[in-house]
Every structure is written in C-alpha cells, then in structure tokens.
Amino acid sequence: MPFDAARRRAFADFALRTRYDDIPLRTRERVKDYCLDLIGVSAAAAQIEAARIGREMAVRQMSAGADDARARILFDGRYASLVGAAYAGATQIDSLDAHDGYSAAKGHAGCGLLPSLLAFAERKSDLTGEDFLTSLVVGYEIACRAGLALHGTVSDYHTSGAWVSLAVAALGVRLLNPHPDILRHAIGIAEYHGPRSQMMREIGNPTMLHDGSGWGAMVGVSAAELALMGYSGAPAVTVEGDDASDYWEDLGHTWLTDRQNIKLYPICRWAHAPVKAALDLRAAHHLQASDIASIHVESFHEATRLARGIPETTAVAQYSLDYPVAAALVCGALGAHEVSGKTFHDPEIARLVSVTTVAECPHCNANFPADRLGRTILTTFDGRTCDSGIVRAPGEHSNPILRDGIVEKFRTFTAPVLSAERRASIEHAVFSLGNRPDALSALQQALYGPIVYSGVAHHSH
Numbered sequence: 503m504p505f506d507a508a509r510r511r512a513f514a515d516f517a518l519r520t521r522y523d524d525i526p527l528r529t530r531e532r533v534k535d536y537c538l539d540l541i542g543v544s545a546a547a548a549q550i551e552a553a554r555i556g557r558e559m560a561v562r563q564m565s566a567g568a569d570d571a572r573a574r575i576l577f578d579g580r581y582a583s584l585v586g587a588a589y590a591g592a593t594q595i596d597s598l599d600a601h602d603g604y605s606a607a608k609g610h611a612g613c614g615l616l617p618s619l620l621a622f623a624e625r626k627s628d629l630t631g632e633d634f635l636t637s638l639v640v641g642y643e644i645a646c647r648a649g650l651a652l653h654g655t656v657s658d659y660h661t662s663g664a665w666v667s668l669a670v671a672a673l674g675v676r677l678l679n680p681h682p683d684i685l686r687h688a689i690g691i692a693e694y695h696g697p698r699s700q701m702m703r704e705i706g707n708p709t710m711l712h713d714g715s716g717w718g719a720m721v722g723v724s725a726a727e728l729a730l731m732g733y734s735g736a737p738a739v740t741v742e743g744d745d746a747s748d749y750w751e752d753l754g755h756t757w758l759t760d761r762q763n764i765k766l767y768p769i770c771r772w773a774h775a776p777v778k779a780a781l782d783l784r785a786a787h788h789l790q791a792s793d794i795a796s797i798h799v800e801s802f803h804e805a806t807r808l809a810r811g812i813p814e815t816t817a818v819a820q821y822s823l824d825y826p827v828a829a830a831l832v833c834g835a836l837g838a839h840e841v842s843g844k845t846f847h848d849p850e851i852a853r854l855v856s857v858t859t860v861a862e863c864p865h866c867n868a869n870f871p872a873d874r875l876g877r878t879i880l881t882t883f884d885g886r887t888c889d890s891g892i893v894r895a896p897g898e899h900s901n902p903i904l905r906d907g908i909v910e911k912f913r914t915f916t917a918p919v920l921s922a923e924r925r926a927s928i929e930h931a932v933f934s935l936g937n938r939p940d941a942l943s944a945l946q947q948a949l950y951g952p953i954v955y956s957g958v959a960h961h962s963h
Contacts, residue, residue: 505742509750513741514682517640517672517752522936525639529757530936533638535908536602538932540595540616540951542912543768543887545919546838546955547598550816552710556593559639560586564720565949573624574950576617584621588670588723591617593716600768600818600915604761607649608871609662611669612762614719615641617643618670620949621723625944629677631935631942632911636755637673642759643671651740651749660698663718667696668738670722675729683728691735692725705770705807708821763909764897767836769819769826771895772805775876779890780827783880784834787888791832791850795883799827800863801876810860812852816841817949827878828854838915865892873898882896919953 551803553888557578566572572612574580576594581587592604592732593602595613601911603610619637623629635740648665656817671692675685697717729735740746767777776799799855803825812821819826819841828851830836837845845851874895909929916925931945938944 505737506744506747509681509747510686510742511739512753513683513750516904517644517685518676518682520636520640520754524754525538525636526757527700529639529759530635531643534765534932534935537616537638537903537935538897538907538929539764540601541928541932542665542915543598543600544576544591544595544617545953546600546915547594548919550594550597550842552597552817555591556597556716560571560590560781560783564589570625573621574621577951577953579950580818581818581951582929584625584727584857585720585723586693587619587621587624588614589716589720590665591620592719592889596712597710597717598768598841599712599759599770600765601836602762602764603771604646604649604758605771605874606660606761606873607646607653607662609649609665610713610715611642611645611649611662611666612667613713613715614663614670614722615645615673615703618723619673620946622844623946624675626677626717629942631938633677634942635936637676638817639757639759639945640671640676641669643757643764644672645770646758646761647753648740649715651746655740655743655745658698661701661704661714661718663697663714663716663721664697665696665718665740667692667718667722667725668713670719671729672791674723674726677731678726684937686736686738687734688726688729688848689738689741691728691733692722693740694735695725695791697721702804705804705821708809710817711738712817712951734949738808756863761899762900763895764911766896766903766911767826767830768838768841769836770808771874772801772893773808773823773826773876774897775874775893776801776805776823776827776828776878778896779876779878779893780830780880781836782836782893783878783888783890784831787880787886789831789880789882789888792802793882793884794831794854794880795906797824797827797831797854798879798881799823799858799860799876801860801868802866802870802874803862803875805866805876806860806862812855814846815866816843817845818843819843823860825851826853828858854936863892924951
C-alpha cells in the first residue's frame with residue numbers, strides 16, 4: 503500500500519504545532535463543555551462495579567516504577583502509571599454510557615481522550631490551561647478522523663478504543679517530545695495494537711466491555727511511551743494509506759470537535775430517540791404508566807439489536823431498548839438511578855417491558871449513522887393511540903445542547919456524589935481554562951480526591 507509523505511507532514515504539523523489561537527473561539531469554548539460533561543459522567547460512574555474494578559486493576563497491575571511515570575486516578579486519588587491512570591479513567595467514564603459521541607464515526611472520542619490527557623498533564627507540570635484545551639481539541643480532531651477512516655476502510659464495525667488510541671498516542675508525543683518521527687511511530691504502534699474489538703458483539707451480549715475506551719486509552723499512552731523510548735512502529739495506514747486520504751484533507755480547516763453529540767440519558771445512543779419520544783408522549787398526553795396498555799418502538803436495525811427484557815446488570819440496562827423506554831415512562835426521567843439496578847425489579851416497569859414490541863423502520867435505516875431516529879407508539883387502556891412520529895435523538899450537533907443544559911446535566915449527575923462546593927470548584931475551573939493561569943491546577947485539585955458517599959471515601963484498598 504502506498505504511503506503519502508505530504509499527508510504525513512500535514513498530520514504531524516497539525517498534531518504537534520497547532521496552538522490555542524489557531525483554533526476558533528467557538529471550538530475552544532465548546533471543548534470546555536465536553537470537559538465538564540465527561541467529568542460529571544466520571545463522578546457519577548465511580549460507584550459502578552466496572553469502574554471500581556478498573557481502578558483496582560490499575561493500582562494492582564499498572565503501578566509506576568518511578569515518580570515521574572505515575573499519575574493519579576480520577577475521583578480516587580491513588581497513583582498508578584500513566585498507562586494505568588488513563589485506563590482506569592477511560593474505563594470509569596465508559597462504564598456509564600452518558601458521555602459525548604461523534605455520530606458519523608458511531609463512537610466516542612472524549613471518553614478516552616480526557617483521562618489520558620489528564621495523565622500526561624501529571625507528568626508535564628508546566629502545562630497551561632491553554633495547552634490543555636488545545637491538546638484536547640487536537641485529540642478530538644485526530645480521533646474523529648481516525649474513526650471515520652477505520653470504518654471507511656475495513657469491513658467490521660470496531661469500538662471507539664480502536665481509533666481513539668491513535669489520538670491518545672499523538673497527544674503524548676505532542677506534550678512530551680513533539681518530534682514528527684516519534685509521532686509517526688507512536689500512532690503506528692497505537693494502530694497496530696489498538697483494540698479492534700467488534701461493537702456488535704457487545705451490543706448482542708452486553709457486559710462490562712462497553713466501547714473499548716479503557717483499552718484504547720491504555721494502548722495510546724503505551725504507544726506514546728514506547729515511541730518516546732525509541733520503539734518503532736510506523737506507519738499508521740488509517741492516516742497514511744491511499745484509501746484513507748479523503749478523511750484527512752480538511753484537518754485543521756473543518757473542526758469536527760464542534761460536531762459531537764451530548765447524551766441526556768446514560769444508555770446507548772441508539773435508544774435515545776425512542777426514549778425521548780416516550781417522554782414527550784407522556785408529557786403531551788398527561789399519561790401515567792398505569793394508563794399504558796402496550797408500547798411499540800421503531801428504529802434502525804442496529805438499535806433493534808439492543809438487549810430486550812428486564813436487565814440483570816447495569817451493563818445490560820445501558821445497552822437495552824425496551825427497558826429504558828419502560829423505565830422512562832414509569833419514572834418520568836432516565837438517569838443514572840434508572841440504570842443502576844435500583845429499578846430493575848419494579849413491577850410496573852416489568853409489565854411495560856412485557857407489552858413492548860420492536861420493529862425496524864426503513865426511514866430510520868436510511869438515515870443511520872448520520873441520524874439516530876426512532877418512533878414510539880403508546881396504546882392506552884381507554885383505546886387511545888399516541889404516536890410520536892419520527893423523532894431524532896436529542897443533543898445532536900445540528901440541534902445542540904448548549905452550555906446551560908450541560909451544566910444542568912453535570913449538576914444532576916453529580917449531586918448524589920459530590921458536594922456543592924466541589925461541584926462549583928470544578929465548574930469554575932473548567933470554564934476558566936485558557937483565561938486564568940491557575941485554572942488547570944485548580945481543576946486537578948478538585949478531580950483527584952475520592953468520591954464520598956455518606957461521609958465514607960469510596961475506593962478500594
């Protein structure tokens with residue numbers, strides 16, 4: 503396969519030399535929103551078993567051999583290697599499916615990027631808030647294009663970890679030794695070892711594996727560290743290969759960072775449209791769950807592959823279709839509480855799940871993956887038929903959830919686990935990045951203490 507030297511130089515120039523003022527103001531501000539959103543999801547996810555196991559794995563098996571090679575774990579405070587801290591942080595965010603995503607690549611960039619960048623920042627003590635935001639934007643731009651390139655050049659549908667690893671590797675080189683040759687080998691190593699895990703396997707059999715982001719972050723940090731020590735691994739065909747060229751032509755000109763979606767519900771994005779439709783019908787027709795005799799859901803093929811029935815674990819709940827629709831209709835909302843296991847045995851939710859049917863919608867199929875569409879039809883015991891029509895998943899970049907909505911989500915998700923003072927400190931620090939010299943250090947100080955539930959620190963010993 504021929505490799506394009508000009509594209510390689512353009513990629514390196516963008517990855518290593520992009521500066522804060524090169525990025526549009528709207529993009530610099532928008533990435534702050536994503537940063538706050540990811541932090542909120544991480545805090546809310548800290549008590550999930552997959553997150554706890556991920557942190558424990560990092561501490562036990564990924565400890566650092568030297569002080570300059572260690573980093574703290576998000577909302578835990580214990581140390582691991584940079585690899586371990588990135589793995590634990592990405593695994594934690596990924597364990598609660600409420601983080602931002604890029605619809606065109608059918609996956610999530612921020613989940614692996616933010617904890618990896620925070621780990622690198624532990625090693626680079628002179629990193630400024632401007633540098634932090636610039637690096638995060640660079641990461642989104644590379645990750646999203648790597649995802650498009652991978653999906654466009656291979657037949658299988660891989661998890662986000664497969665392509666976010668390239669962006670994480672690029673960030674490590676950018677921050678620690680920005681040399682084009684090191685970068686080339688780092689992304690080549692990351693691509694070669696990246697977890698090309700099959701997403702539909704996880705959809706069909708939901709477990710703690712989720713979207714592979716923890717493994718992608720781990721591989722990306724490892725690749726950067728290996729390349730920095732002289733390990734070779736070039737080239738990365740999803741960047742340099744001829745059949746990937748179209749995906750990189752607008753790098754540095756079109757800002758894909760602006761095109762992320764924001765999740766209002768902590769479940770697979772594919773189920774968001776039917777849930778939104780159900781909640782809209784509930785409000786518009788003043789329905790209670792007890793009024794509903796049956797539910798019919800229509801969506802695109804991939805969404806109909808989501809799990810059915812009452813889930814036994816939070817992982818299954820987050821990759822379900824009929825359960826979140828039923829839970830939303832009973833509870834009037836769908837948040838972390840409804841996927842935590844606390845409502846799995848609710849008899850009214852079980853009844854609604856038992857009377858739900860699911861079918862493919864040709865219009866929804868035709869518009870996937872550009873749009874996540876769905877339809878919910880409720881039939882009541884008194885004979886009414888309430889039809890939502892075709893509904894779009896909320897929070898797409900074409901109709902974005904703006905900063906006020908993201909702050910509201912952050913406060914809702916973190917209220918059970920963070921004090922009001924700590925929440926306010928995080929908000930203030932995030933939105934001061936790039937404007938206040940001590941903003942990054944203030945943010946780091948707020949992120950690394952353990953979560954406290956009822957006055958008890960929550961991490962394993």
